[in-house]
Amino acid sequence: MAQPQAHRQPPALVLGAVIAVAVVLFQALLVPLFVAPVAEPEPHDLPVIVAGPAPAASAFADQLTSARPGAFEITTVADAAAADEALRDREAYAAFVVGADGVALHTASGASPTVASLLTQATQQFSGGQPVQVTDVVPTDTNDPRGAGFSxxxxxxxxxxxAIGAVLALVLRKRGPRLLGLATYATLAGLVAAAVLQYWLGVIPGDYLMNAAAIGLFALAAAATVAGLGSLLGRAGVMLGALLVFLVANPLSAVGSAPELLPEPWGAVGQLLPVGAGATLLRSTAYFDGAGGGTAALILAAYALVGLALVAIRRGTRPERPTRASAPEAELVAA
Incomplete structure (x- = not known):
């Protein structure tokens, strides 16, 4: 006599242990993902400028390269004015200005307060402990000097x-309401969040409409990605979207530091995910009149378009067919 089908299933005790082991292994991979970006950040190919007369600038650039191999991507310019213009165009994080009185540092803390602080300390070391004149060409907002509010x-x-992407994918069954929900959310999220950050909290400067557009594009990219994957794969797609949009993207985004301070290649990977690209774009609109945000905008637009396409082409779950009416009900309807 054949054994019952239930005996072929793994015991609940073993299954629970397997799930626990899998979660612990996932945790072991997740903890370094969050800790590594903030534990003793080290620059990797950090774009900086050395400004000054050719012999002195070249000598200082060589000194930087020898002292910190691989830390800096150095560009030399003729003078401080050219260096400041490059900082405003978001071509570098800071400029070392070599002059007769030594080395001065010009920073753009709007791009990263963390980098500005690290380079200030490094310049003091290069100057033998002597005071270094620091000029912040693109400063952070006065209400958010350390950038904590921004991040x-x-x-x-x-x-x-x-959350909105998951709700639209799992609750609404038709494509039209899902698409309308995404468009409405992105528009309102951009307008409201920019108003809160800029006028209420005062943590970002810049043009309000540009900031609202940047936030709205990020919101659309993130929500559409989750909704699109949810429309395609159901609950599994929503979980995948959560990993992509939040759980993995958040620690790799470098919102509070800079991509070049993360271990390689995670800084570059983070900029290909919605949170990293969104933070880069908002910094560009808030502090640099949009300079340096083109690539981030294209990445977010790609996420948004793919997500919207998945929502548009994938049919929602079909509504359940009504059960057949009972005989008395059928007679009542017929009457």
Missing amino acids: SGFLPLAMTSL
Whole structure:
């Protein structure tokens, strides 16, 4: 006599242990993902400028390269004015200006307060401990000198975008309402979040409409990605979207530091994900009149278009067919 089918299933005790082991292994991979970006950040090919007369600038550039191999990607320019123009165009994080009185540092803390602080300390070491004149060409907002408000503002944006994408994918069954929900959310999220960050909290400067457009594009990219994957794969797609949009993208985004301070190649990977690209674009609109944000905008647009396409071409779950009416009900309808 054949054994019952239930005996062929793994015991619940073993299955629970397997799930626990899998979660612990995932945790072991997840913890370094969050810790590595903030534990003793080291620059990798960090774009900087050395400005000054050719012999002195070249000598200082060689000194930087010898002292920190692989840390800097150095460009030399003729003078401080050219260096400041490059900083405003977001071509570098800082400029070492070599003059008769020594080395001065010009920073763009709007691009990264963390980098500005690290380079200030490094310049003091190169100057033998002597005071270094520091000029912040593109400073952070006076209400957010360390950039903490800027970086903290991205966490709720990512969470709400993840939530709305999941809800639209799992609750609404038709494509039209899903697409309308995404468009409405992105528009309102951009306008409201920019107003809160700029006028209420005062943590970002710049043109309000440009900031709203940057936030709206990020919100659309993140929400559409989750909704699109959810439309395609159901609950598994929503979970995949959560990993892509939030769980992995958040620690690799370098919102509070800079991509060049993360271990290679994770800084570059983070800029290919929605949170990293969104933070880069908003910094560009808030502090640099949009300079340096073109690639990030294209990445976000690609996520948004793919997500919207998946929502548009994938039919929602078909509604359940009504059960047949009982005999008395059928007679009542017939009457």
